[in-house]
Amino acid sequence: MTDIAGDLRARLGAMLFSRVAGPDGPAHAERIHGAPGERWFGEDRPIRTVHADSAMFVGGLRALLLQSLHPLAMAGVAGHSGFRGDPWGRLQRTSHFLAVTTFGTAADAEAMVARIRGIHRRVQGTAPDGRRYAASDPHLLKWVHLAEADSFLAAYQRYGSAPLDAAGRDGYVADLARVAAALGVVDPPTTEAQLKAQLAAYRPELTGTAEARDAARFLLLQPPLPLAARAPYAVLAAAAVGSLPRWARWPLRLPYLPVAETTVVRLAGTGLIRTIRWAMTPPAA
Numbered sequence: 001m002t003d004i005a006g007d008l009r010a011r012l013g014a015m016l017f018s019r020v021a022g023p024d025g026p027a028h029a030e031r032i033h034g035a036p037g038e039r040w041f042g043e044d045r046p047i048r049t050v051h052a053d054s055a056m057f058v059g060g061l062r063a064l065l066l067q068s069l070h071p072l073a074m075a076g077v078a079g080h081s082g083f084r085g086d087p088w089g090r091l092q093r094t095s096h097f098l099a100v101t102t103f104g105t106a107a108d109a110e111a112m113v114a115r116i117r118g119i120h121r122r123v124q125g126t127a128p129d130g131r132r133y134a135a136s137d138p139h140l141l142k143w144v145h146l147a148e149a150d151s152f153l154a155a156y157q158r159y160g161s162a163p164l165d166a167a168g169r170d171g172y173v174a175d176l177a178r179v180a181a182a183l184g185v186v187d188p189p190t191t192e193a194q195l196k197a198q199l200a201a202y203r204p205e206l207t208g209t210a211e212a213r214d215a216a217r218f219l220l221l222q223p224p225l226p227l228a229a230r231a232p233y234a235v236l237a238a239a240a241v242g243s244l245p246r247w248a249r250w251p252l253r254l255p256y257l258p259v260a261e262t263t264v265v266r267l268a269g270t271g272l273i274r275t276i277r278w279a280m281t282p283p284a285a
Contacts (some may be wrong), residue, residue, distance in 0.1 A: 008150055012255075033214075035105050037107060038105065040179075041102060041103075042272070048102060048103065048174055049164070050160065051099075051102045051103075053156055053160045053277070054159075056098075057273065058143075058239045059148075059152040059153075059240075061240035065241070065254075066147040068215050069142070069248060069252070070202070071207060073133075073140055075125065075128065075211065076125070077215070078211050113179070119135075119186060138184055141183060142185045143202055145180040145185050145284075146202065149173060149195055151173075153238075157169075158243055159269055159273040169192045170190075208252050212252060216253070220237040220241065221238070239272070
């Protein structure tokens, strides 16, 4: 029985890792964790705790939904990211960026940031409402950063293995601010209170465009997944929606079901994330 459980764990873990990291995942992981050199963040930093946890599956999906509420950010995603044609590729590129900047050497993190900034300089265009956008715009960069920081932290606090105390939450926001500043974000928040205040300041700019609602339907209801993965993904999607603030729901035409979200969704999400964590954590020797 132990061998069967171990084999199941190994197969499930390998499948999940392949989805998130892609075919180059093992080579990337070896370099990220094995290359000698100074890191941006020490092993005791909150950013390592949060970004290593399986709650990031919920946080990443929540971040995409929240980011879509800014019409210019959504226009950039729709026009340049290829999230429909290659959603797994986009996930793998994002996870690689997070892994390198969180766990990799300082030299590799700086090189990764420089590459992303180069990509941002080429991403520009005109939104459906006629406004020009550029991914390198510090104001737009800050919105993307705030949505990610809020989402990663909210998901970890709800589904993470050991939720952070107030000092840990402030530490996480400060850690992520270092990455944001390197990417070109001006005055990123360094405490949880600043994160909430800056996020609230963007609310007058947010709206649920047709493109954003279409993206939400694709992400939540039409992901390119085999039949066997649809049910677990539905739980993941419900957990992501359930962790969004109430004000972010209606613009995307997402339901607000507080009783179900605090009972059925919370329990199912906790079970799923624990299973993913079990599969992706190597058994003790």
